[in-house]
Amino acid sequence: xxxxxxxxxxxxxxxxxxxxxxxxxxxxxxxxxxxxxxxxxxxxxxxxxxxxxxxxxxxxxxxxxxxxxxxxxxxxxxxxxxxxxxxxxxxxxxxxxxxxxxxxxxxxxxxxxxxxxxxxxxxxxxxxxxxxxxxxxxxxxxxxxxxxxxxxxxxxxxxxxxxxxxxxxxxxxxxxxxxxxxxxxxxxxxxxxxxxxxxxxxxxxxxxxxxxxxxxxxxxxxxxxxxxxxxxxxxxxxxxxxxxxxxxxxxxxxxxxxxxxxxxxxxxxxxxxxxxxxxxxxxxxxxxxxxxxxxxxxxxxxxxxxxxxxxxxxxxxxxxxxxxxxxxxxxxxxxxxx
Numbered sequence: 001x002x003x004x005x006x007x008x009x010x011x012x013x014x015x016x017x018x019x020x021x022x023x024x025x026x027x028x029x030x031x032x033x034x035x036x037x038x039x040x041x042x043x044x045x046x047x048x049x050x051x052x053x054x055x056x057x058x059x060x061x062x063x064x065x066x067x068x069x070x071x072x073x074x075x076x077x078x079x080x081x082x083x084x085x086x087x088x089x090x091x092x093x094x095x096x097x098x099x100x101x102x103x104x105x106x107x108x109x110x111x112x113x114x115x116x117x118x119x120x121x122x123x124x125x126x127x128x129x130x131x132x133x134x135x136x137x138x139x140x141x142x143x144x145x146x147x148x149x150x151x152x153x154x155x156x157x158x159x160x161x162x163x164x165x166x167x168x169x170x171x172x173x174x175x176x177x178x179x180x181x182x183x184x185x186x187x188x189x190x191x192x193x194x195x196x197x198x199x200x201x202x203x204x205x206x207x208x209x210x211x212x213x214x215x216x217x218x219x220x221x222x223x224x225x226x227x228x229x230x231x232x233x234x235x236x237x238x239x240x241x242x243x244x245x246x247x248x249x250x251x252x253x254x255x256x257x258x259x260x261x262x263x264x265x266x267x268x269x270x271x272x273x274x275x276x277x278x279x280x281x282x283x284x285x286x287x288x289x290x291x292x293x294x295x296x297x298x299x300x301x302x303x304x305x306x307x308x309x310x311x312x313x314x315x316x317x318x319x320x321x322x323x324x325x326x327x328x329x330x331x332x333x334x335x336x337x338x
Contacts, residue, residue: 001329004039005223005282006322007161007269010094012048013064021316027068029316034072036298037324041104041147042074043159043223044097047081049090060089065097076102080109080145096143096159096224104147107154113141116206117199122192126185128172136192138200139163144207149329153219156211160224162200162234168192197227201234208238212253220285222255225320227279230257238283251286258282258295258325269297269321271304282325293326 008030013023034042047065052058062079069075077099081090100106119135143159169175170192173185180186204222211218228234239255242248259267259278268276282295299321 001041001327002037002039002324003041003043003157003221003223003282003327004037004322004324005043005045005159005225005280006034006037007045007225007280007318007320009046009318009320010048011044011046011064011068013050013067017314020314023064023067026316030068030318031072033298033317033322034069034074037322038073039324040101041155041157042077042099043157044099045094045159045161045225047095047097049092049095051092059087060084060092062090062095062097065099069099074099078102078104078106080106080143082111082141082143094140094161096140096161098143098145098157098159100145100147104149104155106145107148108144108146110144111141112144112158112203112207113138113200115203116210117203120195120199122195124170124188124192126173126182126188127170131171136195136199138196138203140200142200142204142207152329153215153217156218156220158204158207158220158222158224160200160204160222160226162225162227163193163196164227165190165193165197168196194233197234198237201226201228201237205238205240208240208255209253216252217287218285219287220255221282221288222284223280223282223323225279226281229278230259230281235281235283253285255283255285256289258284258292259297259323261292261295262297266297266299268299269302269323270319271299271302274304280320280323282323284325288327291327291329293328295323295325297321297323 016022049060050063051060079099081097082095083090119137121133122136123133124131140161145157147155167189170185170189174180226234268278269280270277302321303315
């Protein structure tokens, strides 16, 4: 079994924004990238939704992604995605999508967003005027999908896209035309963004532990755009290392980054100011690691996204490289000894 994660960067098939590649041009580049993954399951981030034509009313759908997968090995894959609350429509922007091969039965799809963690109340200190405490909600939900192949134990997948490191706007402080009024305002915006990112990671960890409570040998895979390096707080919160908890009895709940098996010189999914960053991750349970074969990051052709931003030119592929991990299914069907 091969599982991939890919922040496909604002996938849409509508009129292209200035300096952005049109869908047709992107598809020519993206389809071979997807074929190379040879994946059975792909976790996508930043998939936009498209409104139905005026003469064909209906819910907003994943038309762009469906078109992209046409003619590829993924054409018959089933798509599980985030949706508007209480509606069949998908979100307009940045949906999370799990594409799974037909042999996998989709048993459950759920969104987790301030479900296990109440939004913390925060009073902004640099904003103009008197500020009452406001709830700080996570920017995006976590998409949980439970898959099963035949009579095997279920595969628990969590697809995530945490808040970026860009500061959250603060009234009266900015940003206005990318400028902040004071360093303190910028710092507070950065703090609020960090709160959203780490809070969402805490919620993911709580959900992982809830699965382990029921299935101590669960097959769990958390993947997506963490917007954090492996040793930063959001990633460490999800990993739950014994060195951090100080409790060897929790060894079975440790989550392991698959990318650590990749040579350090190749261990990056984003290129920024001439430096490789590992912001996209695949973190798996011990049961998954027992069947782990290898991981790859297809980063040979990604561009320096900071240069693209400086010139406002958008490349047709994505500023993120996809990652794929392979697992031996025969080994996965045998639970480790307790």
